[in-house]
Amino acid sequence: MTTALVVAVIVALGVLVGAVGTLVVGRVRRLHRLHIRTDAARSGLESALARRAAVGARLRKETVRAAAAAALATAGLSAEREVRENTLGRLLAGLDRSALDNRLHAELVDAEQLVVLGRRVHNDAVRDTLDLRSRRLVRLLRLHGTAPLPTYFEIADPEPARGPLTPR
Amino acid sequence: MxxxxxxxxxxxxxxxxxxxxxxxxxxxxxxxxxxxxxxxxxxxxxxxxxxxxxxxxxxxxxxxxxxxxxxxxxxxxxxxxxxxxxxxxxxxxxxxxxxxxxxxxxxxxxxxxxxxxxxxxxxxxxxxxxxxxxxxxxxxxxxxxxxxxxxxxxxxxxxxxxxxxxxxxxxxxxxxxxVDVGLFAHGPVRPTAGEPVGFVGRFDEPRKGMSVLLDAVALLAPRRPDLRLVVVGRGDADALRRRAGPVAERLDLLGALDDAGKAAAMRSMDVLCAPHRGGESFGMVLTEAMAAGAPVLAADLAPFRSVLGPAGELFPAGDAGALARGLAALLDDPDRRAALSAAGRRRVAAFDxxxxxxxxxxxxxxxxxxxxxxxxxx
The missing domain is CATH 3.40.50.2000 (Glycogen Phosphorylase B;)
Incomplete structure (x- = not known):
């Protein structure tokens, strides 16, 4: 009777540990993948921003060039970078584009589209990562290790959306 | 670039x-x-x-x-x-x-x-x-x-x-x-007589709304002797004729056509009707119709609204009476049809x-x- 009970408890514990272990291994694997994805998305977004600023630096208007230089001088995706990229984005949106030569105009539109998309790709990766990191098991066992918590990059998309989106 | x-x-x-x-x-x-x-x-x-x-x-x-x-x-x-x-x-x-x-x-x-x-x-x-x-x-x-x-x-x-x-x-x-705008925009026009109203799609799928259109045609038929319903797409033709009842003689069933045939049929339509009841995510038939210059009257579904914008007319999905009124108004107004056709051709450029x-x-x-x-x- 007692022996049977002990055996049953041991078996139940074994099954539980096995199940939690499987879950933990799965979670760790997913977190690892998400951290890689988020890092890659961040570097993608940074290069898209750098490219937009580089195009901005070639424009004639002094305010735009100053804003582009300020954006280029900021490393990483900090809150300060958000402010500077927003300033640049607003100045670019207010630009009289009819004065630009075709080639430069095409390059500017292309760079702007890739910023919109790069930000979407980055924030999607951040959202998925934060979602998994908010799970109880992940927080409790600190399955994310030493990886820092990623943050969204929030700047205004040009209005009307100049991304490759649908006609509205 | x-x-x-x-x-x-x-x-x-x-x-x-x-x-x-x-x-x-x-x-x-x-x-x-x-x-x-x-x-x-x-x-x-x-x-x-x-x-x-x-x-x-x-x-x-x-x-x-x-x-x-x-x-x-x-x-x-x-x-x-x-x-x-x-x-x-x-x-x-x-x-x-x-x-x-x-x-x-x-x-x-x-x-x-x-x-x-x-x-x-x-x-x-x-x-x-x-x-x-x-x-x-x-x-x-x-x-x-x-x-x-x-x-x-x-x-x-x-x-x-x-x-x-x-x-x-x-x-x-x-x-x-x-959509292949060029394919639908240019080419021969299928010869038609009377007032051809078009439907394109698998007509025996209930969500495509053929029964709504048939009811609307039945409402209009007594006072519009020249009204024809041109149907492009696959399905059970005999069942469709039975369902149509008294308006079966108004049906022109073209069956499944290749894109060129479909385009020629669409170019001939006075109105292309999309009477869907739901379950659509986009509405390819609408962009094809716009490319072909066919005026569009579609069910008021969210995806159809966003594809058509101002370049088409809408009626409440499933409402045969409203569809009949909308069809009659368009068939009686060639200027409006021409304006819709032109607006559609402009709008569809973004879908090329x-x-x-x-x-x-x-x-x-x-x-x-x-x-x-x-x-x-x-």
């Missing part, structure tokens, strides 16, 4: 042996991308002859899905076929794909198998927009970890985007389905394949810039 050509691998979940919206989209997209100078390989279930950029993944099995029958390929054999295709890489060079583009990644198909084993940037496109997609909800626990591998998502309409956001989380870039494929390439480039294979964390 000139950029390096991309090596693109596209996976189509449904069999190319049968016609379908997703299949047509994949093949047209592939051709448009090739025209733009990219390298494109398509993996799709197929048993019959295929274009040379397609790698057939074997015959498909039929499963019921979204009110229709989907023909898909699944299982260990299909999985090894996917692996081989990925290892083979981009033809002819054999380099790995820069980016993979999976269509309908949540259906049990080659797309989800590819998601399972693929590395590198992945773009997915959601076509379906079934509001009551319980299958998708039930699967989300299984699919969500896989969806975490996706770099960028595309939805073909606001509706498709909303459905995918609700069921899978995350956001999606809206890029509409493309080169434009749409260009937008898709931008998403590819954003995904390639975020290539996890070159990530710093591992």
């Amino acid at each position: 000139t950029h390096r050509p991309l090596r693109i691998g596209i996976v189509c979940p449904y069999s190319l042996d049968v016609p379908g919206g997703v299949q047509a989209h994949v093949l047209d997209l592939a051709r448009a991308l090739l025209t733009l100078g990219h390298h494109v390989d398509v993996l799709a279930p197929a048993g019959g002859p295929v274009p040379d950029f397609v790698t057939p993944a074997g015959r498909a099995v039929a499963v019921p899905y979204n009110g229709s029958v989907a023909r898909v390929r699944f299982g260990p054999v299909a999985l090894s076929r996917v692996r081989r295709w990925l290892e083979q890489g981009s033809r002819p060079t054999g380099y790995p794909f820069d980016v993979l583009h999976l269509h309908e990644p949540t259906t049990v198909s080659l797309s989800v198998l590819t998601l399972l084993v693929a590395r590198g940037p992945i773009v997915v496109t959601f076509h379906t927009a079934t509001e009551r997609s319980r299958t998708l909800s039930a699967l989300s626990a299984v699919v969500r970890p896989l969806m975490e591998k996706v770099t960028a998502r595309i939805a073909v309409s606001p509706t498709a985007r909303r459905v995918q956001v609700r069921h899978l989380g995350g956001d999606a870039v809206e890029i509409p389905n493309g 394949w080169p434009v749409v494929a260009g937008a898709v390439v931008q998403v590819y480039r954003a995904a390639v810039a975020a290539d996890p294979r070159t990530g710093t964390a591992g």
Whole structure:
């Protein structure tokens, strides 16, 4: 009777540990993948921003060039970078584009589209990562290790959306 | 802008042996991308002859899905076929794909198998927009970890985007389905008499709303002796005639036509009617009609609204009386029809394949810039 009970408890514990272990291994694997994805998305977004600023630096208007230089001088995706990229984005949106030569105009539109998309790709990766990191098991066992918590990059998309989106 | 050509691998979940919206989209997209100078390989279930950029993944099995029958390929054999295709890489060079583009990644198909084993940037496109997609909800626990591998998502309409956001989380870039504007805009006009009102689609699928249109035609028939209902698409013709009853003599059933035949028929229509009851995610028939210059009267469904904009008229879905009134008003007003036709031709330029494929390439480039294979964390 007692022996049977002990055996049953041991078996139940074994099954539980096995199940939690499987879950933990799965979670760790997913977190690892998400951290890689988020890092890659961040570097993608940074290069898209750098490219937009580089195009901005070639424009004639002094305010735009100053804003582009300020954006280029900021490393990483900090809150300060958000402010500077927003300033640049607003100045670019207010630009009289009819004065630009075709080639430069095409390059500017292309760079702007890739910023919109790069930000979407980055924030999607951040959202998925934060979602998994908010799970109880992940927080409790600190399955994310030493990886820092990623943050969204929030700047205004040009209005009307100049991304490759649908006609509205 | 000139950029390096991309090596693109596209996976189509449904069999190319049968016609379908997703299949047509994949093949047209592939051709448009090739025209733009990219390298494109398509993996799709197929048993019959295929274009040379397609790698057939074997015959498909039929499963019921979204009110229709989907023909898909699944299982260990299909999985090894996917692996081989990925290892083979981009033809002819054999380099790995820069980016993979999976269509309908949540259906049990080659797309989800590819998601399972693929590395590198992945773009997915959601076509379906079934509001009551319980299958998708039930699967989300299984699919969500896989969806975490996706770099960028595309939805073909606001509706498709909303459905995918609700069921899978995350956001999606809206890029509409493309249409071959040139094919529909130019060419012969099918000779017709009287007042031809058109319907294009599988008319025996209830969600396509043929019964609403028949009721409307029955209301109009006594006072409009010249009214004809021109039907393009497959279905049981005898059953349709029986359902039509007294207005059966007004039907011109053209059956399933190729694109050129369909375009010629659309160019001849006084009004193209889309009486759908729901379950649509986009409305290819609307962009084809706009390209062909046919004035459109469509059910007031969210995806139809966003495709048509001001370039078409709407009636409450399922309301035969309102449809009859709308049809009569349009048939009596040639100026309004001409204005709609012109507005449609203008609007459809944004749906032309080169434009749409260009937008898709931008998403590819954003995904390639975020290539996890070159990530710093591992």
